[in-house]
Amino acid sequence: MRLTYPTNIKIIRVPCTGKVDLLHILKAFEKGADGVYAVGCMEGDCHYTSGNFRARKRIEQAKKILDAVGVGGQRVEMFNMASSEGPLFAEVAVKMVDDVRALGPNPIKLQKKKAA
Amino acid sequence: MIVADKKPMEEIIEDIKNHDKVLVLGCNECVTVCEAGGKKEVGILASALRMYFLNQGKEMKIDEETLERQCDHEYLEEIRNIIDQYDAVVSIACGVGVQFMAEKYHSTPVYPGVNTCFMGATEERGLWTERCQGCGQCILSRTGGICPVSRCAKRVMNGPCGGSSKGMCEINKELVCAWQLIVERLKALDRFDEYEELSPIKDWSTDRAGGPRKVVREDVQP
Numbered sequence: 001m002r003l004t005y006p007t008n009i010k011i012i013r014v015p016c017t018g019k020v021d022l023l024h025i026l027k028a029f030e031k032g033a034d035g036v037y038a039v040g041c042m043e044g045d046c047h048y049t050s051g052n053f054r055a056r057k058r059i060e061q062a063k064k065i066l067d068a069v070g071v072g073g074q075r076v077e078m079f080n081m082a083s084s085e086g087p088l089f090a091e092v093a094v095k096m097v098d099d100v101r102a103l104g105p106n107p108i109k110l111q112k113k114k115a116a
Numbered sequence: 117m118i119v120a121d122k123k124p125m126e127e128i129i130e131d132i133k134n135h136d137k138v139l140v141l142g143c144n145e146c147v148t149v150c151e152a153g154g155k156k157e158v159g160i161l162a163s164a165l166r167m168y169f170l171n172q173g174k175e176m177k178i179d180e181e182t183l184e185r186q187c188d189h190e191y192l193e194e195i196r197n198i199i200d201q202y203d204a205v206v207s208i209a210c211g212v213g214v215q216f217m218a219e220k221y222h223s224t225p226v227y228p229g230v231n232t233c234f235m236g237a238t239e240e241r242g243l244w245t246e247r248c249q250g251c252g253q254c255i256l257s258r259t260g261g262i263c264p265v266s267r268c269a270k271r272v273m274n275g276p277c278g279g280s281s282k283g284m285c286e287i288n289k290e291l292v293c294a295w296q297l298i299v300e301r302l303k304a305l306d307r308f309d310e311y312e313e314l315s316p317i318k319d320w321s322t323d324r325a326g327g328p329r330k331v332v333r334e335d336v337q338p
Contacts, residue, residue, distance in 0.1 A: 022160055023156065023159050023160060023163065026159075026160060026163040026164065026167070027163060029167065030163055030166060030167055065125070065160070065164050066167075068125050068126070068164065068168070069125075069164050069165075069167040069168040069171060070167075070168060070171040070172075071167055071171065107171050108167050108170055108171060111170045111171060111173060112170065114173075115170075115175065
């Protein structure tokens with residue numbers, strides 16, 4: 001298919017999105033990530049029954065916390081797709097990068113740079 | 117176990133905003149089980165607070181530590197060597213832990229990071245319900261193992277009252293009438309005849325009404 005998607009995305013493989021913890025997401029922002037998104041299986045298709053539902057809840061929790069600390073909850077999202085949906089994966093990657101770019105850099109990263 | 121709930125972060129921020137070096141201190145016991153004050157919650161709260169203050173342009177040292185318990189001298193002693201590095205502590209243990217911490221480290225301000233709610237059970241993950249009010253004189257042997265002190269809104273000793281309707285309490289249609297449960301349980305135990313016996317007037321002096329309480333056990337004292 002020779003699909004392309006933005007190169008500034010760092011993919012972290014996990015056995016299931018159910019493995020993604022709230023702390024993983026927060027630490028990513030603390031370390032300066034501009035955005036984080038989880039890509040899980042289609043709802044109802046989780047190999048481990050409910051991992052993707054757990055992930056969605058954690059993404060929602062992360063949104064609330066990021067809003068409260070002033071980083072912005074829109075920087076974190078969850079998407080569901082099947083492993084065969086390469087074109088959708090690329091499309092979502094482009095959308096996420098565009099959305100995060102519109103929000104600007106992570107304010108934590110800017111403050112850290114200023115302090116250094 | 118003691119059940120607690122997270123405090124809104126804005127409240128914690130307001131408490132510590134004038135400090136520079138803060139220790140977020142968790143507890144490995146009850147509050148870990150009710151997912152309000154364990155090691156993981158320490159990590160989440162500390163990370164969020166670091167981000168908040170950094171974003172505000174305030175340099176603040178926020179560290180994490182979790183003790184086995186905060187209601188015992190021996191575990192609280194574990195932070196004696198590091199406590200001087202901080203000018204405030206946010207304890208996310210129950211109210212007991214917060215107070216014991218404050219008593220032990222007299223000159224360090226300690227702020228609560230959770231709201232301590234009650235003694236209860238984990239009915240399912242994410243659902244905790246009250247089971248005991250520590251009245252100091254347990255009557256569960258007479259009530260089929262269901263407590264009218266903690267589970268009946270009126271703490272009625274010879275119930276149910278007139279507000280019980282179709283097994284539910286009048287204060288809330290989703291709240292089961294404790295006395296309905298007691299009656300059903302006594303029937304299941306084939307002890308329904310005991311229901312006819314009137315409960316004697318309960319001595320409430322061992323309850324909180326008699327002032328702060330203590331248990332003294334000379335047999336185990338050193």
